[in-house]
Amino acid sequence: MQFQTVDAIESQLMDDHFLGEEIAPGVKISRRNLVRMSALALGWLALPSALRAELKREQSGSSGERIEVVLAEVHSLARALIADSEGANEEAYLQAVIQLLARMEGPRQPWFGWDTSERKWDMDTLWYSPPVILYQLKFEPDAVIDLHDHRHYNGLIIGVEGELNVRNFDIVDPSVNQADLRRGKVPPKGAEFLIKQSAHQVLRPGKQSTLTRDRDNLHVVRAGASGATCLDLFTHFNREARSYSLEWKDEPIEKNGSGYRASWR
Numbered sequence: 001m002q003f004q005t006v007d008a009i010e011s012q013l014m015d016d017h018f019l020g021e022e023i024a025p026g027v028k029i030s031r032r033n034l035v036r037m038s039a040l041a042l043g044w045l046a047l048p049s050a051l052r053a054e055l056k057r058e059q060s061g062s063s064g065e066r067i068e069v070v071l072a073e074v075h076s077l078a079r080a081l082i083a084d085s086e087g088a089n090e091e092a093y094l095q096a097v098i099q100l101l102a103r104m105e106g107p108r109q110p111w112f113g114w115d116t117s118e119r120k121w122d123m124d125t126l127w128y129s130p131p132v133i134l135y136q137l138k139f140e141p142d143a144v145i146d147l148h149d150h151r152h153y154n155g156l157i158i159g160v161e162g163e164l165n166v167r168n169f170d171i172v173d174p175s176v177n178q179a180d181l182r183r184g185k186v187p188p189k190g191a192e193f194l195i196k197q198s199a200h201q202v203l204r205p206g207k208q209s210t211l212t213r214d215r216d217n218l219h220v221v222r223a224g225a226s227g228a229t230c231l232d233l234f235t236h237f238n239r240e241a242r243s244y245s246l247e248w249k250d251e252p253i254e255k256n257g258s259g260y261r262a263s264w265r
């Protein structure tokens with residue numbers, strides 16, 4: 001989930017590095033006030049390919065490649081994906097991203113610690129370079145992020161520690177329900193419509209759950225009894241990308257069925 005707007009994310013991530021600072025091998029800040037990781041990614045991509053290959057070789061190891069090295073590759077795929085929003089093959093893209101992230105080092109804990117006091121979960125931005133953002137999330141035992149959408153973006157969750165119970169849903173008969181999530185068109189606030197559970201997974205370390213604009217775009221995430229941490233990678237198709245919460249009752253319309261009533265808040 002990403003309940004913030006892209007504008008809000010960027011205002012929080014404004015870079016405080018100084019001009020000329022070397023933030024990665026051979027990568028220097030060349031402009032002030034760049035978004036934090038955008039500078040890193042752009043600097044990386046600007047390096048000659050031979051130097052990139054050398055740095056990648058040096059950075060590889062049992063603990064994996066550095067996040068910025070792997071995410072620069074993801075960023076390149078993402079730019080190509082969103083260049084053709086209508087024809088975008090999100091499934092192939094997400095599979096390629098899964099392969100790339102499998103090479104990546106494990107995330108470090110945030111230096112400022114986690115604050116789960118308010119809602120039993122917390123999130124930290126590990127990397128951001130439009131249109132890609134990578135979060136690390138921490139859940140206390142049994143913490144829940146209730147039903148929400150992923151409007152104008154797709155997503156990949158990877159379990160890191162513990163267990164996460166992920167249930168995905170699709171809108172039933174979008175034409176009747178005035179919905180076209182691919183284009184961000186949804187029923188009006190408060191109008192009830194039907195959703196159907198389309199997937200149910202328990203994510204353990206290394207296991208993934210994906211969603212696109214066309215399938216599984218709604219989900220509920222619940223941590224197991226020992227809590228959990230995970231990675232969330234989102235790819236924005238435009239600057240309207242963000243999540244919205246839904247009202248729903250976790251009781252199927254028909255006994256043992258997979259259909260539920262829901263509405264946008």
Ligand SMILES: [Fe+2]
Nearest residue numbers: 001002148219
């Ligand atoms: Fe989500």
